[in-house]
Amino acid sequence: MASGWLGLLRPWKPGPGCWGLPTRCCSSSRLGERPRPYWKSLRRKVLQPPSPPYSKVCQVGDPVLRSAAAAVEPWRVTGAEVQALIRKLVRVMRKEDCVGLSAPQLGVPLQVFVAEFTKRQWQDNAPGLREAKQMAPFPLRVFVNPTMRVVESRLVTFPEGCMSICGFSACVPRYQAVHILGLNEAGEVTSWQASGWAARIVQHEMDHLQGIMYIDKMESRTFVNRLWEEVND
Ligand SMILES: [Zn+2]
Numbered sequence: 001m002a003s004g005w006l007g008l009l010r011p012w013k014p015g016p017g018c019w020g021l022p023t024r025c026c027s028s029s030r031l032g033e034r035p036r037p038y039w040k041s042l043r044r045k046v047l048q049p050p051s052p053p054y055s056k057v058c059q060v061g062d063p064v065l066r067s068a069a070a071a072v073e074p075w076r077v078t079g080a081e082v083q084a085l086i087r088k089l090v091r092v093m094r095k096e097d098c099v100g101l102s103a104p105q106l107g108v109p110l111q112v113f114v115a116e117f118t119k120r121q122w123q124d125n126a127p128g129l130r131e132a133k134q135m136a137p138f139p140l141r142v143f144v145n146p147t148m149r150v151v152e153s154r155l156v157t158f159p160e161g162c163m164s165i166c167g168f169s170a171c172v173p174r175y176q177a178v179h180i181l182g183l184n185e186a187g188e189v190t191s192w193q194a195s196g197w198a199a200r201i202v203q204h205e206m207d208h209l210q211g212i213m214y215i216d217k218m219e220s221r222t223f224v225n226r227l228w229e230e231v232n233d
Contacts, residue, residue: 052107053088057096057163060213064104065164069111069209071145077187082112086142086185089114097121098163100201102208105164113205116140117198133158134196141192146182148206150175151193159222160200162214167226170218174200 058065076082085108093101093114100115115138122130122137129135134156154176161169177195180202184190194202204214215223225231 053085053103054107055088055092057092057101057105057166058107060165060215062107062164064107064109065208065213066211067104067109068211069102069104069109071111072183074145074183074187077144077183077185082110082144083185085110085112086114090116090140090142096163100205101163102205104208104211111145111209112143113146113209114140114142115198115201115205117201136196136198138194138198141190142185143180143182143190143205144184144187146180146206146209148202149179149181150177151179152177152195156196156200157219158200160204160214161226162204164208165213165215169224169226170214170220171222172200172204172214172218174203178202180206 052064072082085103085106088106089101089103089112092106093099093116099117099121100113102113103110117135117138119137122135125133125135152175155173156176157171157173159169160172160174176199177193178199179191179193181189181191192202207213207217
């Protein structure tokens, strides 16, 4: 693992399934197993393996998604490593066209997340859905060491997905409104009272910092592969 702040964290070792060597969880099925492409094996022999923060989003099964993230020492927020982490989070979030991304999802077990809901993303939803889900665009928000308080405990249930469980979604109950307090990218104290869709995003990302994923809270019978209809086509 790299030096700097990453070296301060307790080390974790990837499990047997993390680096393209599939581990079957069910002996009766080989579904999803693919041989590792030759060029990838060759690249691994020649080059160093990629190191966090990755340019791709870690997928469920990666232990980093199941560990509680560590707090960032406040004086490090404006340092080169954390600033590079924040830039990477924003870049990957925008590249993947998602609305939130946490540091563990790029392989870094630190309490950092970014969120953004652009006007274009808002417009991509039908007006009826926007109203039902209480969607409103919001600018880029960066939170380091955030703490969250529930402002309105009424539960609202809608489908949500996660870039770390690519291709699936499920209905998840979330609190209607929350208040979040943390540091921004400049290391300054910042807070945000979020409701509706924004509150859902905040709760989803806060869960990632605790090693919790939406599949832990979902209504399990609503879990779907988003392409299930195409498969039958
Ligand atoms: Zn997620």
